[in-house]
Amino acid sequence: MAGARRPGAEISDLTAKRLSVYLRSLEDLQAAGVTTVSSQAMAEKFGLNSAQIRKDLACFGEFGVRGVGYVVADLKDQITRILGLTRDRKVIIVGAGNLGMALADYAGFNAGGFRIVALFDNDRGKVGGRSRGGVPVLDMEALPQIARREKAGIAVLAVPAAAAQKVLDLVSRAGIKAILNFAPAQLKARPGVTLKAVDLKIQLENLVFHLARAEEVHR
Amino acid sequence: MAGARRPGAEISDLTAKRLSVYLRSLEDLQAAGVTTVSSQAMAEKFGLNSAQIRKDLACFGEFGVRGVGYVVADLKDQITRILGLTRDRKVIIVGAGNLGMALADYAGFNAGGFRIVALFDNDRGKVGGRSRGGVPVLDMEALPQIARREKAGIAVLAVPAAAAQKVLDLVSRAGIKAILNFAPAQLKARPGVTLKAVDLKIQLENLVFHLARAEEVHR
Numbered sequence: 001m002a003g004a005r006r007p008g009a010e011i012s013d014l015t016a017k018r019l020s021v022y023l024r025s026l027e028d029l030q031a032a033g034v035t036t037v038s039s040q041a042m043a044e045k046f047g048l049n050s051a052q053i054r055k056d057l058a059c060f061g062e063f064g065v066r067g068v069g070y071v072v073a074d075l076k077d078q079i080t081r082i083l084g085l086t087r088d089r090k091v092i093i094v095g096a097g098n099l100g101m102a103l104a105d106y107a108g109f110n111a112g113g114f115r116i117v118a119l120f121d122n123d124r125g126k127v128g129g130r131s132r133g134g135v136p137v138l139d140m141e142a143l144p145q146i147a148r149r150e151k152a153g154i155a156v157l158a159v160p161a162a163a164a165q166k167v168l169d170l171v172s173r174a175g176i177k178a179i180l181n182f183a184p185a186q187l188k189a190r191p192g193v194t195l196k197a198v199d200l201k202i203q204l205e206n207l208v209f210h211l212a213r214a215e216e217v218h219r
Numbered sequence: 220m221a222g223a224r225r226p227g228a229e230i231s232d233l234t235a236k237r238l239s240v241y242l243r244s245l246e247d248l249q250a251a252g253v254t255t256v257s258s259q260a261m262a263e264k265f266g267l268n269s270a271q272i273r274k275d276l277a278c279f280g281e282f283g284v285r286g287v288g289y290v291v292a293d294l295k296d297q298i299t300r301i302l303g304l305t306r307d308r309k310v311i312i313v314g315a316g317n318l319g320m321a322l323a324d325y326a327g328f329n330a331g332g333f334r335i336v337a338l339f340d341n342d343r344g345k346v347g348g349r350s351r352g353g354v355p356v357l358d359m360e361a362l363p364q365i366a367r368r369e370k371a372g373i374a375v376l377a378v379p380a381a382a383a384q385k386v387l388d389l390v391s392r393a394g395i396k397a398i399l400n401f402a403p404a405q406l407k408a409r410p411g412v413t414l415k416a417v418d419l420k421i422q423l424e425n426l427v428f429h430l431a432r433a434e435e436v437h438r
Contacts, residue, residue, distance in 0.1 A: 016428040020421040028405060046405075083424055084431020091423070098321035098351075105317070107380065107403040108420035113427070132317075154426055161326065177433065178426040184326040186247060186265075194429040198422055201327035202239040203415060204310070205302055207373055207397040208332070209235040210413040212303020214396065 011082070018056055019079050021048065026076040027112075038069030085113040090150050092176075094167050095158035096121035096129070096137045099182060103156055105133035117150045140170075147174040154178045161185035168195070230301070237275055238298050240267065245295040246331075257288035304332040309369050311395075313386050314377035315340035315348070315356045318401060322375055324352035336369045359389075366393040373397045380404035387414070 011019075025046040029037055039057075043050035057075070080086060091109065093100045096119040103109055110116045110133065121127060122140040129137045138146060146152070155171040157164055157179060164183035171179060172193050181187055181197045189195035230238075244265040248256055258276075262269035276294070299305060310328065312319045315338040322328055329335045329352065340346060341359040348356045357365060365371075374390040376383055376398060383402035390398060391412050400406055400416045408414035 011428075013425065013429075017421055017425055020424040021418075023424070024418060024420070083428050084434075085424060085427055089427055089430075098317045098324070102317035102321050103419070106419060108418075109423065112420075114420075114423055153430060154423065156423075178430045180422055180426055192433070194426060194433070196422060196426055196429075198419065199240075199243065199327075200322070200325060200417070201243070201331075201333075202236055203399055203417055204308075204328065204333055204373065204375075205239040205242070205304060206232065206236055207399055207413060207415055208304055208308055209230075209302050210232075210415075211308075211372060211397045214411070214413070215303075 015056055016083060018052070019083055021046075022053065022056070023076065023079045023083070023085075026072050026079070029072050030076060034072055036069050036071055041069065080113075088113055088115055089154055090152040091116045091154045091156060092143070092147060092150075092152045092171075093119045093135075093156045093158055094121075094140070094143070094171065095119075095160075096123070096126045096131075097158065100156075100158035101131050103158055103182075104131035104135040109156075110135070114154075117152055118146060143170060144174040147171065147176055152176060154180065157181045157183055159183055234275055235302060237271070238302055240265075241272065241275070242295065242298045242302070242304075245291055245298070248291050249295060253291055255288050255290055260288065299332075307332055307334055308373055309371040310335045310373045310375060311362070311366060311369075311371045311390075312338045312354075312375045312377055313340075313359070313362070313390065314338075314379075315342070315345045315350075316377065319375075319377035320350050322377055322401075323350035323354040328375075329354070333373075336371055337365060339365075362389060363393040366390065366395055371395060373399065376400045376402055378402055 022042070025042055025048070039050040039053040042048060043053060091114050093104055093116060100119055100121070104116055104119055116135050119131065119135055119137045120140050120143050121137055126137050127139045131137070153176065155176045155178070157167055159167050161183045164181060164185040165187050168179060168181070168187050168189065172190050177192065178194045179189065179196070181195060184199070187195060241261070244261055244267070258269040258272040261267060262272060310333050312323055312335060319338050319340070323335055323338055335354050338350065338354055338356045339359050339362045340356055345356050346358045372395065374395045374397070376386055378386050380402045383400060383404040384406050387398060387400070387406050387408065391409050396411065397413045398408065398415070400414060406414060
């Protein structure tokens, strides 16, 4: 059955996110020279749930080898295929402020299936510069042309909230179908465009939730 | 029953994250002058699942009013209490590079229950400066003293991967019990310290998963 399943068929958004976490863990294991791993060992090492791992991977056929666990390289390849990460995706970042610059050089944003083509900004003082890692900052006006020429598939919005909807519309018109928004604004995407928002405050609130629970126990 | 439940009791990490999402939606509704909302209307406006909303909120007693929905201000207060967000938490950010500077001024990181006290860096060229929003950059050597004096409860790590474990140990020794790590490194926290990692690549991979699925449909 392995590999027979089409990418993404019947997989929920949450399952896909967990598969990404497994993929990252498998990459770490492979880098450390580990060739096979059990769901238990993987769960312990990376703070995951072993029953959930088995359940998630059971959907995709028989990856595991009884008594040995998963073959790290095989499982990594399978998940890569399932997530549609087999070919490189070109990414543009709009907004060359601190956040855009940080994202341009963020480990992972520019590796393993992703290639950041350019940053865009409307500040003439920034245009012509580069991120520390070498990503060029281009003029916003060149965005539609460059996005089409480079066949950029993904745009990351790192612009102020007030400009975000306008920028979303611009990149959508330029043919980009997947957008990751860091601006704290509720945006509306046209049909056929996938828009995901990153809300970093949720991460802080989640920490407080755990802190509050710990304080409760110690009271 | 409403309000009788202790903060965090028997709530899973995932439920807590969804509650944060509801809280953000309720803040948006309140800012727009909306006073009551049904689970359906909330789900439609913010792209959520109405059955999940009802299920999540049912655990906390009877918030809803039949035929009216939830009273926005009340539900917001309840969730704020459940998540332990009733008092301000002081946050320090370690690393005053692009990412640290961006986070210091990130809307939400410095509002609604959170106050960023300082950035810390060991680069003398950065020490003495400020983020655009005015957060001061202090010397790493002053971190233990300032963290204790200010009673900082949360540290955000925005340092290179190679330095992250050392910085985690330093902030833990300074008495900080909750740490949000942006460095792409697997870190080990001492018992009693909650460590959460933000992996932004998962967000990109999730976009690709949806792109690949859409491409499959259109093939």
